Amino acid sequence: MILDFLGDLERTHSCGELRASHAGQIVVLMGWVNRRRDHGNLIFLDLRDRSGITQIVLDKELVPEGHAKGEHVRPEYVVAAVGKVSLRDADAINPKMPTGEIEIETTELLVLNDTRLAPFSPSDEAIQNEEVRLKYRYVDLRRPEMQHNFRLRHDITLAIRDNLSQQGFLEIETPILTKSTPEGARDFLVPSRLHAGEFYALPQSPQIFKQILMISGFDKYFQIARCFRDEDLRADRQLEFTQVDLEMSFPRQETVFGVAEQFLAAGFKAAGVTLLTPFPRITYDESMRRFGSDKPDLRLPGLTDVRPAFTDENLAALQIDPALPVVALRIPNVGELSRKEREDNHPSFDLKKGAKFIDDFKRLAKGFPEAAVKVRELAGAAEADFVIIVAGDPAHHIKASDTKFEGRLSEREINVYSAAGNFRTELAKKYADKHGAFGVTEKVVKDAEPGAPVDGAQAFQPIWITDFPMFEYDAALAKWMPAHHPFTSPHEADMANLLTDPASVRANCYDLAMNGMELGSGSIRIHRKDVQQQIFQSLGISDEEARARFGFFLDALEYGTPPHGGIALGLDRIVMLLAGAPSLREVIAFPKTAKAIDLMVEAPTTVTEQQLKELHIRVALKS
RNA sequence: GGGGACGUAGCUCAGUUGGUUAGAGCGCUGCCCUGUCACGGCAGAGGUCGCGAGUUCGAGCCUCGUCGUCCCCGCCA
Numbered sequence: 001m002i003l004d005f006l007g008d009l010e011r012t013h014s015c016g017e018l019r020a021s022h023a024g025q026i027v028v029l030m031g032w033v034n035r036r037r038d039h040g041n042l043i044f045l046d047l048r049d050r051s052g053i054t055q056i057v058l059d060k061e062l063v064p065e066g067h068a069k070g071e072h073v074r075p076e077y078v079v080a081a082v083g084k085v086s087l088r089d090a091d092a093i094n095p096k097m098p099t100g101e102i103e104i105e106t107t108e109l110l111v112l113n114d115t116r117l118a119p120f121s122p123s124d125e126a127i128q129n130e131e132v133r134l135k136y137r138y139v140d141l142r143r144p145e146m147q148h149n150f151r152l153r154h155d156i157t158l159a160i161r162d163n164l165s166q167q168g169f170l171e172i173e174t175p176i177l178t179k180s181t182p183e184g185a186r187d188f189l190v191p192s193r194l195h196a197g198e199f200y201a202l203p204q205s206p207q208i209f210k211q212i213l214m215i216s217g218f219d220k221y222f223q224i225a226r227c228f229r230d231e232d233l234r235a236d237r238q239l240e241f242t243q244v245d246l247e248m249s250f251p252r253q254e255t256v257f258g259v260a261e262q263f264l265a266a267g268f269k270a271a272g273v274t275l276l277t278p279f280p281r282i283t284y285d286e287s288m289r290r291f292g293s294d295k296p297d298l299r300l301p302g303l304t305d306v307r308p309a310f311t312d313e314n315l316a317a318l319q320i321d322p323a324l325p326v327v328a329l330r331i332p333n334v335g336e337l338s339r340k341e342r343e344d345n346h347p348s349f350d351l352k353k354g355a356k357f358i359d360d361f362k363r364l365a366k367g368f369p370e371a372a373v374k375v376r377e378l379a380g381a382a383e384a385d386f387v388i389i390v391a392g393d394p395a396h397h398i399k400a401s402d403t404k405f406e407g408r409l410s411e412r413e414i415n416v417y418s419a420a421g422n423f424r425t426e427l428a429k430k431y432a433d434k435h436g437a438f439g440v441t442e443k444v445v446k447d448a449e450p451g452a453p454v455d456g457a458q459a460f461q462p463i464w465i466t467d468f469p470m471f472e473y474d475a476a477l478a479k480w481m482p483a484h485h486p487f488t489s490p491h492e493a494d495m496a497n498l499l500t501d502p503a504s505v506r507a508n509c510y511d512l513a514m515n516g517m518e519l520g521s522g523s524i525r526i527h528r529k530d531v532q533q534q535i536f537q538s539l540g541i542s543d544e545e546a547r548a549r550f551g552f553f554l555d556a557l558e559y560g561t562p563p564h565g566g567i568a569l570g571l572d573r574i575v576m577l578l579a580g581a582p583s584l585r586e587v588i589a590f591p592k593t594a595k596a597i598d599l600m601v602e603a604p605t606t607v608t609e610q611q612l613k614e615l616h617i618r619v620a621l622k623s
Numbered sequence: 624g625g626g627g628a629c630g631u632a633g634c635u636c637a638g639u640u641g642g643u644u645a646g647a648g649c650g651c652u653g654c655c656c657u658g659u660c661a662c663g664g665c666a667g668a669g670g671u672c673g674c675g676a677g678u679u680c681g682a683g684c685c686u687c688g689u690c691g692u693c694c695c696c697g698c699c700a
Contacts, residue, residue, distance in 0.1 A: 035660075042657040055660065075650095092658055100660085117651070119633050124649085125661080126635050131692050184700050204699095231699040347627095350696090472700090484700050509700085521700070583693090594693065 001072045004110035009080055016052020020101045022085040029054060029104060030080040030112070032142065033073055034123050043070040047081060047104075048122075050147045055094075055103040056081045066109035075123065076115040076139075082108040130585070134599040137590060149587050152271055153575045157224060159270035160244055160571075163263045169222040169246060174209035176226070180549075181208055184485075185229035188239075196616040202228035205568055207485065208553055210247035211525055214564035215556050222246035224571065233594050235583040236517065236573060243520070244574075247566030253508060253524055257281075257464060260512065260522075260567050264462070264574070271578040272448030273456035279512070283467040285409050292327075292421020294468070297516030298461035299437040300428050301380070303327040303420050306389060309374035315391075317367070318358070324392025325416045328379040329424040332435040334386035348426035353419035354412065356393035364389075386431070390420035408504070425516055441515065445580035460577065462514045470494070470505035471538070479540050484509040486535055488523040489565075495531075498538045512569060519574065522567025529557045 012028045031049035045056040056079075058070040073079060083106040094100030120127045122142035127133060133140040140146060161171065180187045180201040187201040203209075205227045213221045225245045233239065244263065248256065261277040268275045280298075287294055290302040307326040315322045342359050349357055358364055365372035381387045392412070409417070432438045444459035470490050471480040480502045482488065490498065494505040509523030526532045532554065536546045546554065575587040585591040592598050612619065 035662095037659050037662050038656080039659065039662075040656040042659080044659055044662085046660070053660095057658085059657075061657090089658080092660090094660055097660080117633075121634085121650075123661090124634070126649090129634070129692085132634080134692095185698085229699065232697085234699085235694070237699070468700090482700070488700085511700095523700095593691090595691085597691095599692095 001069075001111065001114055003113060004080075006080070006110070006112060009082070009110065011080075014051035015047050015049040015054045016098065018054055018085055018099055018102055018104075020087055023087045023102060025085050026083070027085055027104065028080060028082050029056070031078070032122070033075050033077045033079060035075060036070075036073060038071065041067075043067060044103075045070060045073065045079070045081070047079065048142075050151075052098055054099045055097075056083070056106050056109075057103050058106050058109060063106055063108070066106050069109050069111055073109075073111060074115070075121055076118065077111060078113040078115075080110040080112055081106050082110075130593075131599065134585075134591070134593065137600045141589065146586070149575070149579045149581065150589065152579055153571075153587055155270040156267040156575055156578065157571065160263045160267045161222075161224060163266035164222045164244075164246065164259075167220070167259055167262060169220040169248075169259075170218055171223055172213060172218065172221050173223060174203070174206040174213075174225070176202060178203050178209075181205070184481075185231050188228045188230050191615040191617050193614050193616075204229050205243060206245055207487070208550065210245060210566060211487065211564065212553070212556055214247055214249050215559065215561045217249075220246070220248045221566075225568075233592065233596060236576070238572070238584050238588060238591055239596055241584070241588075242571040243568040244571050245566070245568040247564060249562040249564045251524070251563075251565050253466070253510060253565070256522060256524075256565055256567050257510075260520075260569065264512075264569065267574060268456060268460065268578065269453055272453050273444060273460060273578065274453045275460060275462065276457050279462040279464055281464040281466055284465055284469065285467070287463075287465050288409055288414050288417045288421075289325075292329075292417040292419070292424060293516070294465055294511060295513035295516060295518045296421075296463060296465075297425060297428070298463060299441070299458070299515060300424065300435070301330045301332065303329050303390075303417065303424065304379040306375045306378050309371045309378055310368075311371075314368050314371050318391075319394060320356070321392030321394040324355075325413055326389065326391040327417065327420050328375055328381075329388050329390065329420050329427075330379045330381050331386045331424075331427050331431050332382065332437075333384045334431045334434050335384050337386065345427060345430070348430075349423050350419050351396070353415040354393055354396050355390055355416045355419035356396070357391075357420075357423065358389040359386075361387065386427070388420075388423065388427075390416065390423065392416050442580055445578060448578070460514060462512060462519070465511040465513060466509075467491070467506045468509050468511070469503065470507040471502045473503065480538060482535075482539060483507065484521070484523055486539060486541070487525045487532070489526045489531065490535070495534075498534050502538055508565070510567070512567070514577065517573060517577070518570075520567060520569030522565065524563070524565035527557070527561040527563045529554065532557060 009028060011030045015029055015031045018027065029047055031047045034046040034048035034053055037044040041060040043058040045058065046053050047056050058067045060067040081104050083104040085102050086105045088101060088103055118136055118139045119132050120139065122139060165171070177190060177200040181204055185204050187204065190200040190202065192198045192200060206223060206225050210221055223245045225243050226240055227243050228240050230239065231237070246259065248259065257278065261279055265275045265277055284294055287296055290296070292303055304327060305325065306328040310326060312322060320326060361372055375389060376387055379387055428435065428437070441459040444454055444456055448454050469483050470488070472483045474481045484507055489508045491506040491508060497504045507523065509521065511521040512519045526535060572584050572587055576584055579587055581587055590598065590600060
């Protein structure tokens, strides 16, 4: 079809803004044809842009030329309509559309562009084929749901940036081409042309730079920072992702919490959700005890210690390890399950943790009536609640440490708790329709509108996790590894144990979890060189190695480093939560697949020999 | 690296115990229609059943392999 030139024509309004009050005005709208309804001598076009949809009327008697073009127009053609805003007759009003009281009585129609037939249409309701969505991402992104997600992302980002600026933070950019940093993930490497055989690394986070900015006296830094980690992807993990990264000088842990709570609340407010501050706090040990997880979902009931419900004889008869935790998990309102239904759940239980479970209460009640009653009572279980007991399995003793430090949990205990915690969240996912705890979040997300904040206290439950162990023992490498990163400061009270009892040392680091997802983490850093050296020593990192990997940073530490600390929160995850999206791909414009492929641009690819040669690289594929 | 689910028309899906010519809705094409808004009516096109082997008289259906997408474990502080 013959396309029209735009000429001097200028758009006067968007497709979502015209109302009855505009009646009589001559307007120019431009957008995509969402749908076309052809009645012969009368054609209706729904014109769509990111603001909404307006009905365009082409009447053969009034605009024979425009009507003739309209006969050939198809969905997703790009058109401009000149015409008068006219009130619809009462019986023609469409109450489902914000613009439903008016329509455009078209006097001129310009066809600005046509389109090939895409494998799906933005007006389609059911499009689930992610392969096709990602390949034709530009069509997918036209869908109102996606437009909404990116509007949301923009609003949240803007609010956070503005809030941090108001809190006195300076946004400072740090390099993308840098040096391998000490986080635990695999680096993306960039070969250097000017330095044969040498590589830059993409930052896993701006960690070292932000600490150096503190040494540089910037006092409060933040950045909406792109980070890169070459690890396998998940629904909530992409190769590149965005963090709200900040660092400040002279803070207590509580200071960082306050700053983060404020900017997060500002971000949520921009999405129409009120977050209550301060957020609750819980230690790592307590979180494991109460939820079996270091990223607890507070929308669900926690674990209950039901050890008191059993006598020693009970435990012996049930073959439960009396020295390990005996806990109950409860999923509300599941109702009675058949043996088959219960058995279908069994694969969700992680047997590798050396724990076992009892989910047949009828049978338990037969053999141990008092204990069965007591367990449900302790767990606060209503009649319809599904209760499962999780305990240590003496017959399946896995290799783990029994060592305990003054009221802290042993590795073996943690294993039992986390087996229970994983089972808890797996079953909660499965029975979401019954307990309804997740539905609350979905509803808030659906109803939330900027300017009309809804109470998110039930729907979004943030919690700080504190006092993580400083080190984790890596059995494979037979050495202690930093649980956070090696610049995290230890608790001052635990410093004496650094070399003697590494497992007992707590770190000044913290995570923020929300609805069972880790939103981010941070720490108070080491600012003294002597402490840093002790940490390296207990990690078994030699002076030479430390010097080679981050000598520049050790140098910097010697030039008047203030006490400092900070945090980084995953922006994509925040938006994902507030968009009610099932994966990060819904809130990242051009994401990669689970196999790390960009289906639209088709990356990665091979490169030319010439390119490789310049970079002093030779490819050696394993055959 | 490992486990699982899925793969049939452009999209969403059905396809009986392995049995004749593989279906539906939407979309698409053509024609008709002046008040529709998920418009309607009539007619039509559209399939290497992901790919490759194998079993079988016969495979969309069974077996093995392979590729792709998704989910999970490992991995990711």
